[in-house]
Structures are given as C-alpha cells and as structure tokens.
Amino acid sequence: MTRHCLAVVVLxxxxxxxxxxxxxxxxxxxxxxxxxxxxxxxxxxxxxxEWHDAPPSMPRGAKVAVLEGDPAKPGFFAMxxxxxxxxxxxxxxxxxxxxxxxLSGTFNLGNGEKFDKSAARAMxxxxxxxxxxxxxxxxxxxxxxxxxxxxxxxxxxxxxxPNDDPRNGK
Numbered sequence: 154m155t156r157h158c159l160a161v162v163v164l165x166x167x168x169x170x171x172x173x174x175x176x177x178x179x180x181x182x183x184x185x186x187x188x189x190x191x192x193x194x195x196x197x198x199x200x201x202x203e204w205h206d207a208p209p210s211m212p213r214g215a216k217v218a219v220l221e222g223d224p225a226k227p228g229f230f231a232m233x234x235x236x237x238x239x240x241x242x243x244x245x246x247x248x249x250x251x252x253x254x255x256l257s258g259t260f261n262l263g264n265g266e267k268f269d270k271s272a273a274r275a276m277x278x279x280x281x282x283x284x285x286x287x288x289x290x291x292x293x294x295x296x297x298x299x300x301x302x303x304x305x306x307x308x309x310x311x312x313x314x315p316n317d318d319p320r321n322g323k
Contacts, residue, residue, distance in 0.1 A: 195220070195221050197220050202218045202220070203218055204216035204217070204235060205217060207234065209319060209320050210310050210318070210319065210320055211234075211242070211310070211319065212240065212241065212242060212243075212319050213319065214237050214240055215234050215235065215236045215240060216234070216235040217232055217234050218232060218233045218235075219232045220232060220233065220301075222306065223306065224306050224308035225306065225308070226306050226307055227305070227307060228305065228306055229305055230302075230305075230306050230308070231301065231302070231303040232302050232303075232308075233256070233300065233302075234299070234300050234302070235297065235298070235299045236258075236260075236294040236297070236299075236300075237294065237297055238295065238296050238297060238298075239293065239294065240293060240298070241268075241291075241292075241293040241294075242291060242292050242293070243268055243291055243313070243317030243318075244265065244266050244267060244268055244289055244290065244291040244312065244313040244314065244317065245291065245310050245311060245312045245313060246286075246288060246289050246290070246310075246311055246313070247284070247286060247287075247288075247309060247310060247311075248286055248287075248309045248311075249304060249306070249307070249308065249309075250283060250284065250285060250286060250304055250305065251283070251284045251288075251304060252281070252282070252283045252302065252303055253281070253282045253283075253300050253301070253302055254279075254280070254281050254300065254303070255276045255277065255278050255280045255281075255300050256278060256299040256300065256301055257278050257297070257298060257299045258278065258294055258295065258296040258297050258298025258299060259275050259276065259277050259294070259295040259296060259298060260275075260276045260280075260293075260294055260295075260298050260300055261273040261274065261275050261276065261292055261293050261294075261295065262274055262276055262282060262290060262291075262292045263290060263291050263292065264288065264289065264290050265289055265290070265291070266289050268291045270293075273291075273292070273293075275295070289313055
C-alpha cells in the first residue's frame with residue numbers, strides 16, 4: 154500500500170511539473186530558461202525574436218514581437234515594434250500607461266492632437282518614456298527603429314483623427 158501511495162505522489166508531482174512548464178512556455182517558441190532552476194524566467198536572445206506584421210490598428214510596414222504576456226489581456230506584457238525609416242504614427246492615445254524604451258534607431262515623439270514635427274523630441278537608442286492614459290501623442294522613425302513597450306494590458310490605441318486609423322481603410 155505504501156509503495157502504491159508513493160507511486161501516485163510521484164506521478165502527480167511529475168504531472169504538475171510538466172503542466173507548469175507547458176503553461177510557462179511562450180507560444181512563439183521562447184521557453185523558460187532551464188538554468189534558472191525551475192523558476193519562471195524568460196530569456197529571449199536577439200536572434201530568437203519572431204517578428205510578425207503589426208496588428209491592423211497600426212499603420213502598415215511595422216513588425217511586432219510579443220516577448221511576454223498578451224497585450225490584449227489584463228496583466229503585464231512586453232512587446233517590440235520594428236519600424237522602417239520614415240514610419241509615422243498619427244496623433245493617438247492609449248487607455249493605459251505606455252512605457253517605451255528605444256532599443257535602436259531614433260524615435261521622434263511629440264505631444265498633442267496635431268502631427269507637428271517641430272513639437273517633437275528625438276529619442277535616440279537608450280531613451281525611456283512613460284505616458285499616462287489618454288495622453289495624446291504622435292511619432293515617427295528615423296532609420297530602422299526598434300522600440301519596446303513593457304506595461305500593463307490590455308493595450309489599445311485610439312486615433313485623434315479617425316482618418317489616421319488604418320482600421321478605417323485609409
């Protein structure tokens with residue numbers, strides 16, 4: 154009887170461990186780092202980032218990669234956006250805090266309801282910006298630019314001028 158109980162305990166523990174590992178594996182092929190000793194640790198090397206076309210809420214031409222979490226759901230997420238030279242995002246706002254770090258290139262960021270290059274500030278690689286919910290802003294890339302957004306979801310974007318919203322078929 155003791156031998157059977159021990160076998161059941163070992164089987165349950167193994168099943169729970171495998172289920173936990175499966176839940177923490179990122180569907181994009183990024184898995185917890187085994188060197189972390191079983192702790193939740195996500196390691197994404199630059200050559201493992203899987204870029205996909207940006208969602209329809211962003212102008213065409215950008216690529217995005219979700220590194221952790223789900224931007225469409227409540228909770229923490231980290232994603233990157235890769236924009237070609239000259240890529241432009243019209244004045245818009247977000248329902249939550251937007252926290253952006255420029256990883257490469259230069260992202261120009263301006264505040265306000267009108268796209269006004271003279272009102273923008275150049276953000277070279279290494280720059281960090283945090284904008285409160287509802288803050289209206291716009292931007293464009295100089296050279297290929299990669300930014301990282303690491304914040305709480307759900308993420309959303311509302312354009313000040315509906316004509317700037319790519320979901321409206323413009």
